[in-house]
Amino acid sequence: MSRPPSTGLILTGGGARAAYQVGVLAALAQLRRDAGVSGASPFPIIAGTSAGAINASTLACLADDFDSAVDGLVHIWQNIHVDQVYRADSFGVIRTGARWMTMMSLGWALARWKRSRPRSLLDNEPLGELLRRWVRLERLDSMLEQGHLQALAISGSSYTSGQHVTFYQTNKPVEPWLRSQRVATRARMTIEHLMASSAIPFIFPAEQLELDGQLEWFGDGSMRQSAPISPAVHLGADRVLVIGAGRMHEPTGSRHVQVNGHPSMAQIAGHALSNIFLDALAVDVERLQRINNTLSLLPEEARRNTALRPIDVLVIAPSRRLDDLAAEHQGSLPPTMRGLLRSVGVQGEGKTASGSALTSYLLFEPSFTGELIMLGMSDTLARRAEVQRFFGWPAQAPTVDPAMMRRRSAGFADPPAAAA
Secondary structure, three states: OOOOOOEEEEEOOOHHHHHHHHHHHHHHHHHHHHOOOOOOOOOOEEEEEOHHHHHHHHHHHOOOOHHHHHHHHHHHHHHOOHHHOOOOOHHHHHHHHHHHHHHHHHHHHHOOOHHHOOOOOOOOHHHHHHHHHHOOHHHHHHHHHOOOOOEEEEEEEEOOOOOEEEEEEEOOOOOOOEEOOEEEEEOOOOHHHHHHHOOOOOOOOOEEEEEOOEEEEEEOOOOOOOOOOHHHHHOOOOEEEEEOOOOOOOOOOOOOOOOOOOOOHHHHHHHHHHHHHHHHHHHHHHHHHHHHHHHHHOOHHHHHOOOOOOOEEEEEOOOOOHHHHHHOOHHHOOHHHHHHHHOOOOEOOHHHOEOHHHHHHHOOOHHHHHHHHHHHHHHHHHOHHHHHHHHOOOOOOOOOOHHHHHHOOOOOOOOOHHHO
């Protein structure tokens, strides 16, 4: 009797955009309940990058109770505020953001004063405090030992060596892999791994992690991540669900054109971040599909003699431009942040807004994250039959109630005071 396929889950990066992933997971949990399935996670192999690494770790640490893990993620993301992720008060913004902008313009005059060199635009110390209360990493060993989880992988980019590094924790030995500019290493996951993987370049500070006995500085795992799906495949996944944080492809004839003279720093930064977070995933999915197509053309004997194997992949990504959605909620940011972002070209709200691509990564406010969750749910339910075929779940009439999902409480941790 053949074993059931191992399903891998890939959660990509994107700052506040990662709330979309939670909506997808909530809809999956509902469809799973409709099919009469409950209990342990349907994803024995989980890989996450950037903010996706935080969601991935949360799921992995509660792999024995998928519904509770998803409930907790929904509760946190629906009630999160920017001051739980980075310092948005006047003093915090002046200490980091304003000084960073000053260094960009007057660095030649201030270079000799080391204390005047901020490490990033924003101080994400509150995120570390939140994660220590939120992510129950102490449960990870037991989840692996009990067989609820096969592997957790978190990716980071080393500023020190220039390599893309995948840290992975498993119960059974898995040989590390090495590819051009990409390495993998076994590690015991810590909050520092999550902080490093989610350190958006320039915006959040780098984090030190140990690699081969040496300390290296790491930043967001989406940088130099040319093959986002590969960690799950290397760790044994036979099929992979990928949840993106931005549209994979724009529909034909929907080219978004904005003509307002020379692009602002915010527009350029938003474009650069979209390149980091979105483009590699689209390329990797297309590469995997080409390999699958090629293998399907080979005779059976030839397929047996190759190390390649077909990987079933399902990609769920936003049906709306998240830049446009963020533009509708730019006013939700605290005044200090609006002032800071205005200095780099973020202006307006709604259809007249500019620089909203950059804002979409920083908008940790319920008005925005709540809409992302609802979008993730509706996008997933719109593909109900496809999802059911992928998992082998029997088809059922939809019973999801978005209002009920909003009311579900966290199932594993006391919510932070600001989110209570």
